Amino acid sequence: MNDRKAKLIIGSLLHDIGKVIYREGGDKRNHSVSGYDYLKEEADIKEKEILDCVKYHHALLLKSANLEDDNLAYITYIADNIAAFADRREKENVDDKGFEIAVPLQSIFNILNGNKQEYYYQPGDMDPESGINYPSEEKKNFSQTFYIKIRQRITDNLRGIDWNDEYVNSLLAVMEANLSYVPSSTAKAELADISLFDHVKFTAAVASCIYDYLNAGKKNCKDELFTKEKEFYDRQAFLLCSLDISGIQNFIYTITSQNALRTLRARSFYLEIMMEHIIDTLLEKLELSRANLLYSGGGHCYLLLANTEDTLHKLEDWKKELKLWFLKHFQNELFVACGYVKCSANSLRNIPEGSYSEMFRGVGEKLSAEKMHRYEADEIIWLNSQKADDYTKECKVCKHVGKVSEDGLCPLCSKIQKLSNNVLYSDFFSVVLEGEADGLPLPGGYLLLADDEKTLSKRQRIKENKKNGIACCPKCGSTSLTANKKGFGVGKAVIGTAVAGPIGLVSGNKGAKKVRITCLNCGNQWWA
Numbered sequence: 001m002n003d004r005k006a007k008l009i010i011g012s013l014l015h016d017i018g019k020v021i022y023r024e025g026g027d028k029r030n031h032s033v034s035g036y037d038y039l040k041e042e043a044d045i046k047e048k049e050i051l052d053c054v055k056y057h058h059a060l061l062l063k064s065a066n067l068e069d070d071n072l073a074y075i076t077y078i079a080d081n082i083a084a085f086a087d088r089r090e091k092e093n094v095d096d097k098g099f100e101i102a103v104p105l106q107s108i109f110n111i112l113n114g115n116k117q118e119y120y121y122q123p124g125d126m127d128p129e130s131g132i133n134y135p136s137e138e139k140k141n142f143s144q145t146f147y148i149k150i151r152q153r154i155t156d157n158l159r160g161i162d163w164n165d166e167y168v169n170s171l172l173a174v175m176e177a178n179l180s181y182v183p184s185s186t187a188k189a190e191l192a193d194i195s196l197f198d199h200v201k202f203t204a205a206v207a208s209c210i211y212d213y214l215n216a217g218k219k220n221c222k223d224e225l226f227t228k229e230k231e232f233y234d235r236q237a238f239l240l241c242s243l244d245i246s247g248i249q250n251f252i253y254t255i256t257s258q259n260a261l262r263t264l265r266a267r268s269f270y271l272e273i274m275m276e277h278i279i280d281t282l283l284e285k286l287e288l289s290r291a292n293l294l295y296s297g298g299g300h301c302y303l304l305l306a307n308t309e310d311t312l313h314k315l316e317d318w319k320k321e322l323k324l325w326f327l328k329h330f331q332n333e334l335f336v337a338c339g340y341v342k343c344s345a346n347s348l349r350n351i352p353e354g355s356y357s358e359m360f361r362g363v364g365e366k367l368s369a370e371k372m373h374r375y376e377a378d379e380i381i382w383l384n385s386q387k388a389d390d391y392t393k394e395c396k397v398c399k400h401v402g403k404v405s406e407d408g409l410c411p412l413c414s415k416i417q418k419l420s421n422n423v424l425y426s427d428f429f430s431v432v433l434e435g436e437a438d439g440l441p442l443p444g445g446y447l448l449l450a451d452d453e454k455t456l457s458k459r460q461r462i463k464e465n466k467k468n469g470i471a472c473c474p475k476c477g478s479t480s481l482t483a484n485k486k487g488f489g490v491g492k493a494v495i496g497t498a499v500a501g502p503i504g505l506v507s508g509n510k511g512a513k514k515v516r517i518t519c520l521n522c523g524n525q526w527w528a
Contacts, residue, residue, distance in 0.1 A: 001165040001168070001287040001288075001289075002165075002287075003164060003165070004049070004072065004211075005165070005208060005211055005212075005287065006163070006164055006165040006168055007047055007049045007050050007053075007072065007163065008049070008053065008072045008075060008076065008207055008208065008211055009168050009204045009207065009208050009289055009291060010047075010050050010163060010168060010171060011049065011050040011051075011052070011053025011054060011072060011073075011076055012053060012075075012076045012079060012080075012200065012203045012204035012207040012208075012291075013171055013172065013175055013200050013201070013203075013204045013291070014035070014039060014050070014053070014054055014171075014200070015032075015035070015053055015054050015057045015076050015080060015200065015203060016031065016035065016057075016080075016184070016196060016199065016200055016203075017035040017038060017039065017054065017154070018030075018031030018032055018033070018034035018035025018036070018038065018054070019031045019035075019184075019196060020147055020150055020151050020154070020179075020182070020196075021034040021035060021038050021151065022034055022101070023101045023102070023142065023144070023147045023186070024144050024147045024148055024151065025101075025144045025147075030058070030061075032054060032055055032056070032057055032058050032061060033055065033061075035054045035055075036051055036054045036055035038151075039051060039054060039158075042155055043154075043155055043158040043159060044159060045158070045163070047163050049071070049072045049073075050163065052065075052067065052071055052072065052073040053072055053073050053075075053076040054076075055073070056071075056073040056076075056077065057073065057076045057077050057080045058077070058080075059077065059226075062074070062077055062226065063226075067222075069220050069221060069222040069223065070220065070221045070222075071221065071222070072211075072221075074221040074222050074225045074226050075207050075210050075211055075214075075221060075225060076203070076207055077225065077226065078210065078225040078226070078229060078232065078345075079203045079204075079206040079207035079210060080203050082203075082206050082233075082345045082348055082349065083199055083202040083203040083206055084199070085348075085349040086202065086348050086349055086350075098187075098188055099186045099187055099188065100186050100188055101142075101186050102141035102142045102143070102186075103141065103142070103183060103186050103192050104120045104121055104122065104123055104139060104140060104141060104142060104181075104183070104192075105120065105121045105181050105182065105183045105192060105193065105195055106118075106119065106120055106121075106135075106183070106191060106192050106193040107119040107120070107121065107135035107193060108193045108194075109135075110191070110193060111191070111193075118137060118139070119135035119136060119137060120135060120136065120137075120138065120139045120140070121133050121135050121181045122136070122138075122140055122181075123140060123141070123142045123143070123146050123181065124181050125150070125153075125177055125178050125180070125181065126176060126177045126178075126180050126181075127177075133181060142182075150178050150179070150182070153178055154174065154175075154178055157171075157174040158171075158174075161174075168289045168291075169289055169290050172201065172204075172289060172290055172291055175197050175200060175201070176197050176201075178197075179195060179196040179197035179200070180195050180197045180198075181195060182195060182196040182197070183195065183196065184196045184198070184199035201291050202291075202294075204289070204291035205291045205292045205294070205304045206238075206304065206345075206348075208288055208289065208291065208292060208306075209237065209238050209292070209304055209305060209306040209307075210225070210237060210306075211306075212287075212306035212308055212310075212311065213235075213237040213238075213306045213307060213308055216306070216308035216309065216310060232345065233344060233345040233346045233349070233351075234344055234345075234346055235344055235345075236307055236342040236343060236344050237306065237307055237344065237345065238304060238305065238306065238307055238342070238343050238344065238345070238347075238348070239304070239305040239306065239307045239311065239312075239340045239341070239342060239343070240302065240303075240304065240305075240340060240341055240343050240359055240360070240363050241302070241303045241304075241305050241315070241338065241339070241340035241363070242300070242301065242302050242303075242338070242339050242340070242363045242364070242366075242367055243275075243278065243279070243282075243300070243301050243303075243336055243337070243338050244299065244300045244301075244336070244337045244367050244371075245271065245274075245275060245299035245300070245334060245335070245336050246334070246335045246336075246337060246371055247330075247333050247334040247335060248271060248298075248299045248334075250333065251267060251271065251330075251333060251334055252264060252267045252268050252271070254267075254397060254398050254399075259417070259420060262420040262421070262423070262424075263397075263416065263417065263420050265420065265423050265424075266416050266417070266419045266420035266423050267416055269419070269423050270416060270419065270440055270448065271299060273429065273431070273442070273448055274442055274443075274448075275296065275299055275301065276296065277431055277442045277443065277444075277446065277448075278322065278336065278443055279293055279296060279301055279303070281318070281322075281443055281444050282303070282315075282318055283303070285314050285318050286305060286306075286311060286314055286315070288305070292304050292305065302363075305340070307342050307343075315338070315340070319338050321443075322336055322443055323335075323336070323375075323379070324379075325443045325444075326443075327375075327379060327382070327383055329412070329441055331383060331386075331400075332374070332375075332383065333398075335371070335374055337367045337370040337371045337374075338367075338370065339363050339364070339365075339366025339367040339369070339370055340363060340366065341359060341362040341363045341366065343359050347359050393408075395408065395409055395410035395413050396408040396409065397409060397410075397413040398410060398412070398413055412440075412441075415438055415439070415440050416440065418438050419440060419448075419450060422450035423450075426450040426451065426452065427451070427452055427453060428450075428451040428452065428453070428456045429448065429449065429450055429451060430448075430449045430451050430456065430459060431446050431447070431448055431449075432446065432447055432449060432459065433445060433446055433447075458476060458477045459477075461477035462474065462477040465477065465479065471517075473519035473521065473522060473524050474524070475519065475522055475524040476519060476521050476522040476524065478519055478520070478521035478522065480519065480520040480521050481517050481518065481519055481520065482517070482518045482520060483515045483516070483517050483518075
C-alpha cells in the first residue's frame with residue numbers, strides 16, 4: 001500500500017472525530033472544523049492530506065476550498081456520502097428537528113423483521129473487563145464526561161501512531177475499541193442504530209476502493225467525484241466479494257471419543273483463525289486494510305473491493321494459489337469458494353429499491369456455482385495422482401491413509417491435538433512464517449502457534465533483530481553468539497549486536513565450508 005492510499009484511509013477513519021469533540025459540549029462549531037483543529041493541535045498530526053480529509057468532507061467547505069484537483073478530500077467527501085446514505089434511516093412518523101447529542105446507541109434488531117422495539121446499549125467501550133454490553137430497555141444517555149474520556153484515550157493512542165500503512169489496522173483497532181457503542185447520527189429524525197465506528201470504517205472501505213478505481217482509469221478526483229458526483233453514483237466502481245469455506249462440519253466433527261470436546265474446540269478455533277488469515281492474505285495482495293472487511297463469521301465473509309482489471313487479475317491468481325494449498329493440505333475435504341459481483345454506489349444505497357438485496361443474491365449465486373464446479377481437469381488429475389507414504393496405516397481421527405504417530409494420528413491431527421491443550425489456557429497465539437514443527441499450517445507458508453508471554457517476547461525480539469540486520473539465535477533470540485570453523489582465519493569470534501549477521505563471516509571466502517554458530521545463552525548450534 002502506498003503512502004497516499006494509507007493517508008486516505010487514515011483520513012477517512014478520522015473524518016468524523018469532530019463529533020466526539022462536539023458532543024463534549026465545549027465546542028459548538030461544525031464538527032469537521034472541530035475535528036481538524038483537534039487533530040492538528042492536540043493529536044499533533046502534521047500530514048496535510050490527512051487533515052484535508054477531515055476538514056473538507058462536507059460539500060459546504062469543500063466547494064469553497066482552494067484544493068488541488070487530485071486532493072484526497074474529494075474521495076473522503078463522496079465516500080462519507082455513500083456511507084451515510086447506506087447506514088442512515090429515518091424514523092417512521094417522526095418530524096422532530098435538531099439533535100439529541102447524548103442519545104445512546106440503539107440495537108439494530110429494533111426494526112428487524114418488522115420489530116418495533118426500543119432497546120439501547122449502555123454507554124461504554126470494548127473493554128473486555130466490562131463484559132458483554134447487551135441491549136436493554138433502559139435508555140441511559142451519554143454524559144459529557146464519558147465523551148471527554150473517549151477523547152483522551154483516542155488522543156493518547158494517536159500520539160503513538162506513525163502515519164503509514166503499517167499502522168492503518170492499528171488505528172482501526174483504536175477506533176473500534178472506543179467508538180463501537182457511540183452512535184454515528186444523533187439526529188432526532190433518524191434511528192441511532194449505526195455506531196460511529198461502523199460509519200467511519202465503511203467510509204474508509206469505500207474511499208480505498210474509489211482511490212484504486214480512479215487510479216486505474218487515471219481520472220481526476222474533483223471532476224469525477226464532485227463536479228460529476230451524480231454520474232459517479234451509477235458507475236460500477238466496486239466489487240462485492242464473498243468467501244465461504246465448505247466442509248466445516250465434517251472437519252470439526254471428525255473426532256474420536258477421547259478428549260472429544262477439547263479436539264472439537266481446537267478444530268473450530270483453527271478454522272476461525274484460518275479464515276481470518278485467508279482474509280488478511282487477500283487484503284494484503286490487493287493493498288487494502290481490514291476496513292474493507294464488511295463481515296466475517298462461521299467460515300463466511302463479505303468484502304468490498306475496487307472494480308479494476310488489476311483487482312480482478314490478482315483475485316483470480318489468489319484463488320488458484322489458495323485452491324492448490326487446500327488440495328495439498330486437505331485434498332477435497334475443505335474448499336474455499338469465492339464469488340463476486342460488480343456494483344455501484346447507488347446499489348450500496350439501495351437505489352433503485354431492491355438493488356441492495358439483489359447485489360447479495362447475485363454474489364450468493366456465484367458462490368453456489370463455484371461450489372458446484374470446484375476443480376478443473378488438471379487439478380482432478382493431480383489430486384488422483386497423489387500417493388500415500390504408507391498404505392498400511394490410517395489416522396484414527398480423520399481416516400487419511402499415510403504415516404501415523406504411535407498414537408495413531410496423522411501429522412495434522414497430532415498438531416490439532418497439541419493445540420487442543422492450549423486453546424483454553426494460552427494467553428497468545430501467533431501467525432508466523434517460521435516456527436516450530438508443531439505449528440498448524442496456514443496458506444502462504446504461515447504457521448499458527450500457541451504462545452505464552454515468554455515465547456512471544458522471544459519471537460518479537462528475534463523479529464526485531466532480523467529487521468535491524470542483527471545476528472541472533474533463532475531459538476532464544478540472544479545476540480551473544482560465537483562462530484567457529486577449522487581453517488578459517490577468524491578462529492573463534494564473538495558476534496555482537498553491531499554485526500550484520502553470520503553470513504558476513506564467510507562472505508569474503510567463497511567456496512569455504514559453512515560456519516557453525518553457537519548461542520552462548522542457550523547452547524543452540526546451527527550452520528550459516
